[in-house]
Amino acid sequence: MDHVISIKNLNKTFANGVMALKNVSLDVNSGEILALLGPNGAGKTTLISIACGLTYASSGQVFIAGYDIRKDYKAARRLVGLVPQEIALERYENVLDTVHFSRGLFGLPPDNALVEKTLRLLSLWDKRESSLRALSGGMKRRVLIAKALVHEPTIIFLDEPSAGVDVELRKEMWDVIKGLRDQGATVVLTTHYIEEAEELADRIAIIDKGAISLIEQKDQLIKQMGGKKIHIDLTEPCSSIPANLQKYDTHVTRDKKSLVYVCDTKYREKEIGLFLNDLHKTNLNIRDITTKEKTLEEIFMSIIEERKP
Numbered sequence: 001m002d003h004v005i006s007i008k009n010l011n012k013t014f015a016n017g018v019m020a021l022k023n024v025s026l027d028v029n030s031g032e033i034l035a036l037l038g039p040n041g042a043g044k045t046t047l048i049s050i051a052c053g054l055t056y057a058s059s060g061q062v063f064i065a066g067y068d069i070r071k072d073y074k075a076a077r078r079l080v081g082l083v084p085q086e087i088a089l090e091r092y093e094n095v096l097d098t099v100h101f102s103r104g105l106f107g108l109p110p111d112n113a114l115v116e117k118t119l120r121l122l123s124l125w126d127k128r129e130s131s132l133r134a135l136s137g138g139m140k141r142r143v144l145i146a147k148a149l150v151h152e153p154t155i156i157f158l159d160e161p162s163a164g165v166d167v168e169l170r171k172e173m174w175d176v177i178k179g180l181r182d183q184g185a186t187v188v189l190t191t192h193y194i195e196e197a198e199e200l201a202d203r204i205a206i207i208d209k210g211a212i213s214l215i216e217q218k219d220q221l222i223k224q225m226g227g228k229k230i231h232i233d234l235t236e237p238c239s240s241i242p243a244n245l246q247k248y249d250t251h252v253t254r255d256k257k258s259l260v261y262v263c264d265t266k267y268r269e270k271e272i273g274l275f276l277n278d279l280h281k282t283n284l285n286i287r288d289i290t291t292k293e294k295t296l297e298e299i300f301m302s303i304i305e306e307r308k309p
């Protein structure tokens, strides 16, 4: 496998003693979208900052297309586009100038056509003359994306790209990110929106308290960890679970009008039949039965819960 980003045994302890990363190793495949999920303070931004050469690790190494981010900083950095989590823009500059400037920072000649294409891609062309301070938060975030793309990087880190971006524009941005991948770029993104990871990611890494707790193909993760929820709506409220159903993972809803049975994918084939058989033997009067797959959000929460001390 062609690993375009290779992170090896990274540790980061800040001056105040906070251990933000603990022996993190991670390989990113060429052309994939990897979503980095984790609660606040998990270490996502620290990891991205080290991978982009903005912060030094306490120990460990990062290779970008084979270049060591510390020893071959310039070569590695040229390949990388970073959309930072914090919005820091020159308030009095306009959109067009700031995007041109970002390209210049890499020693590249001006390219009006590319800047126009990038701004149009992000629905910012009409705002090109606007001063940055006059833009909304969502527009500022898209300016950050334009700035990150304008030196034509092949590896793009997006740290919470859709924070503060409304639902409609978020969907537009998802198309932009998918478009980058379709053109061959490798994308690493952090997000708190599980549906964003569900929509975009090829693989998902979960980071918690500075350590990677899981990395898996998204589809595989949903298949392995997901499950089916079967809602049994009752004609009469039920206060407790019938004795012969207690061996299953079942609960009564708060309004007592339904029974919910959660079936792990692993056991699905044999268990559902047995459950329905036992359900039939109870004296419950059933109004309706509906089924629902577990969402990635539920999977994510259960993984984090499981790992709590």
Ligand SMILES: Nc1ncnc2c1ncn2[C@@H]1O[C@H](COP(=O)(O)OP(=O)(O)OP(=O)(O)O)[C@@H](O)[C@H]1O
Pocket: 014, 015, 016, 018, 019, 020, 038, 039, 040, 041, 042, 043, 044, 045, 046, 047, 085
């Ligand atoms: N410059 C710093 N000095 C000291 N501690 C820091 C510094 N930057 C981050 N930290 C700490 O390191 C830990 C990881 O922070 P980081 O910003 O990487 O988390 P994150 O996963 O990006 O969180 P969020 O989802 O809130 O963006 C936190 O405990 C944070 O307080």
Ligand SMILES: [Mg+2]
Pocket: 044, 045, 046, 085, 159
């Ligand atoms: Mg962060």
